[in-house]
Amino acid sequence: MGRIIVITSGKGGVGKTTTSAAIAMGLAKKGHKTVVIDFDVGLRNLDLVMGCERRVVYDLINVINEESSLNQALIKDKRCNQLFILPASQTRDKDALSQEGIEKILNQLKKEFKYIVCDSPAGIERGAQLAMYFADDAFVVTNPEVSSVRDSDRMLGILASKSQRAENDEEPIQEYLLLSRYSPSRVKMGEMLSVEDVQEILSMDLLGVVPESQAVLNASNKGIPVILDEQSDAGQAYADIVARYLGEEREHRFIDEEKKGLFGKLFRSK
Amino acid sequence: MDALTQHKPALEFKSTTINVPTLILSSPNLTEIEALLKQKIAQAPEFFRHSPLILDLQALSDHQQELDCSETIRLLRNLDFLPIGIRGANMAQKEEAATLNIPVLSNLPQSSAAAEPPPKPPVEKTTAEKIDEPTKPIENMLINHPVRSGQQVYSKADLIVTATVSAGAEIIAEGNIHVYGSLRGKALAGASGNSNCHIFCSDLQAELISIAGTYQVSDEISDTAKNTPVQISLKEQSLVINPLK
Ligand SMILES: Nc1ncnc2c1ncn2[C@@H]1O[C@H](COP(=O)(O)OP(=O)(O)OP(=O)(O)O)[C@@H](O)[C@H]1O
Ligand SMILES: [Mg+2]
Numbered sequence: 001m002g003r004i005i006v007i008t009s010g011k012g013g014v015g016k017t018t019t020s021a022a023i024a025m026g027l028a029k030k031g032h033k034t035v036v037i038d039f040d041v042g043l044r045n046l047d048l049v050m051g052c053e054r055r056v057v058y059d060l061i062n063v064i065n066e067e068s069s070l071n072q073a074l075i076k077d078k079r080c081n082q083l084f085i086l087p088a089s090q091t092r093d094k095d096a097l098s099q100e101g102i103e104k105i106l107n108q109l110k111k112e113f114k115y116i117v118c119d120s121p122a123g124i125e126r127g128a129q130l131a132m133y134f135a136d137d138a139f140v141v142t143n144p145e146v147s148s149v150r151d152s153d154r155m156l157g158i159l160a161s162k163s164q165r166a167e168n169d170e171e172p173i174q175e176y177l178l179l180s181r182y183s184p185s186r187v188k189m190g191e192m193l194s195v196e197d198v199q200e201i202l203s204m205d206l207l208g209v210v211p212e213s214q215a216v217l218n219a220s221n222k223g224i225p226v227i228l229d230e231q232s233d234a235g236q237a238y239a240d241i242v243a244r245y246l247g248e249e250r251e252h253r254f255i256d257e258e259k260k261g262l263f264g265k266l267f268r269s270k
Numbered sequence: 271m272d273a274l275t276q277h278k279p280a281l282e283f284k285s286t287t288i289n290v291p292t293l294i295l296s297s298p299n300l301t302e303i304e305a306l307l308k309q310k311i312a313q314a315p316e317f318f319r320h321s322p323l324i325l326d327l328q329a330l331s332d333h334q335q336e337l338d339c340s341e342t343i344r345l346l347r348n349l350d351f352l353p354i355g356i357r358g359a360n361m362a363q364k365e366e367a368a369t370l371n372i373p374v375l376s377n378l379p380q381s382s383a384a385a386e387p388p389p390k391p392p393v394e395k396t397t398a399e400k401i402d403e404p405t406k407p408i409e410n411m412l413i414n415h416p417v418r419s420g421q422q423v424y425s426k427a428d429l430i431v432t433a434t435v436s437a438g439a440e441i442i443a444e445g446n447i448h449v450y451g452s453l454r455g456k457a458l459a460g461a462s463g464n465s466n467c468h469i470f471c472s473d474l475q476a477e478l479i480s481i482a483g484t485y486q487v488s489d490e491i492s493d494t495a496k497n498t499p500v501q502i503s504l505k506e507q508s509l510v511i512n513p514l515k
Contacts, residue, residue, distance in 0.1 A: 153419040153438070154418060157417075157436075157439075158420075161421070200452075201454075202416075203416050
């Protein structure tokens with residue numbers, strides 16, 4: 001049976017879609033059959049980040065409305081044959097997402113895929129709640145600033161009380177903290193919260209830090225999940241995160257300014 | 271100390287969240303409200319006696335209807351309710367509530383209060399729940415996970431939280447409150463009026479602390495007490511914060 005991972009945050013623009021694309025590609029590259037679903041109906045952009053926007057025919061809502069089969073809607077990634085994308089609809093109304101419809105799709109996907117990665121929309125309203133309702137694991141993406149951390153805290157409360165697991169009194173959703181757009185130099189200047197600050201406020205263990213990186217923009221402009229840019233700091237950060245999620249021990253990186261050498265190398269190579 | 275030692279060291283702590291009845295007012299007419307409340311009380315007098323209550327004025331505020339907040343609270347107290355908080359109030363009502371020692375609670379995220387169909391006072395469902403289990407002894411509540419922003423916990427007896435209480439969270443107990451993580455949200459002990467209750471916490475960063483309705487907000491808490499382990503009690507109508515050694 002597959003495992004459902006929701007990539008969530010509360011606050012918008014913190015890097016959920018970037019993370020969904022990277023994690024899904026990372027898991028698939030490790031040989032696990034993976035599907036990534038865009039729950040951001042009306043604003044779809046996962047397909048852009050994945051570089052498959054011109055191959056979208058059917059979407060999540062078509063499948064829910066039984067206007068297409070699940071297999072017709074799944075797009076196979078051209079770079080990794082273990083990876084599939086289920087896009088969102090740009091034109092439909094969010095209300096078309098129904099809990100029953102989603103449950104049916106997820107149950108079908110669980111039989112075929114090892115990991116099902118759900119890219120949640122921003123907010124804590126219905127769309128975000130539907131994306132996390134059936135989850136087994138949650139990656140909570142947070143930026144090192146107070147409002148983002150506060151929203152993540154709220155999201156963690158919702159994960160703990162309004163998921164299927166919570167309602168059925170099952171083992172709770174496993175939560176992982178992912179600190180994104182981290183800039184050690186700005187932390188040092190006191191402009192951003194440090195890793196310790198965030199961990200303290202959220203009282204949660206850290207799965208990984210993703211540095212603020214030009215590589216993310218470059219990659220998403222080209223429609224390539226940044227994890228495929230193996231030379232980049234952000235790509236390596238996501239590779240570490242996937243490895244840690246799968247149980248490997250890897251030391252945390254990109255937390256201290258010392259690693260500046262890496263930034264330096266990057267800029268020189270451009 | 272009395273309130274502390276009298277409960278038995280229970281063998282089983284059950285972690286349940288009890289909802290506090292919320293009284294949603296959608297008319298500013300006090301005569302009408304009183305009549306309706308009396309009718310409700312007649313149906314289940316035991317249930318309503320000394321029942322804690324949160325007063326929700328959002329519907330009135332939304333329609334710019336003016337309600338005499340002090341009179342309403344007096345009315346509720348006369349009817350043996352224990353109003354422990356107010357939400358959805360306008361500025362004037364908040365001030366009135368403050369002078370009556372009623373904590374002003376943050377508004378609900380969205381759903382329940384505002385969306386519920388108004389006039390009916392305390393929700394029927396709560397009555398049913400309560401009637402189902404009339405003889406169960408009151409149990410302390412133990413919470414072993416963080417209480418997150420937006421969450422609310424209510425204990426009919428003592429409340430023990432072994433983790434952090436986030437900013438934006440509310441923990442309420444009719445007995446004592448113990449927080450072994452950082453206390454960053456609101457903590458209201460002695461919520462049904464027991465002024466012997468205490469609040470203990472290992473790291474005081476609270477937005478609000480209250481015992482039996484007497485409260486202090488973060489700005490009023492002395493800087494020396496902040497970020498330290500403390501014990502809070504009520505002496506002569508004012509909160510006393512002592513270091514916990
Ligand atoms: N580590 C990073 N370094 C630099 N820029 C980043 C990083 N992560 C994300 N970004 C940029 O931040 C913006 C928002 O990222 P993304 O779309 O992944 O966020 P999101 O949480 O999915 O947003 P939304 O809430 O709108 O769905 C994008 O322009 C993205 O390129
Ligand atoms: Mg997104």
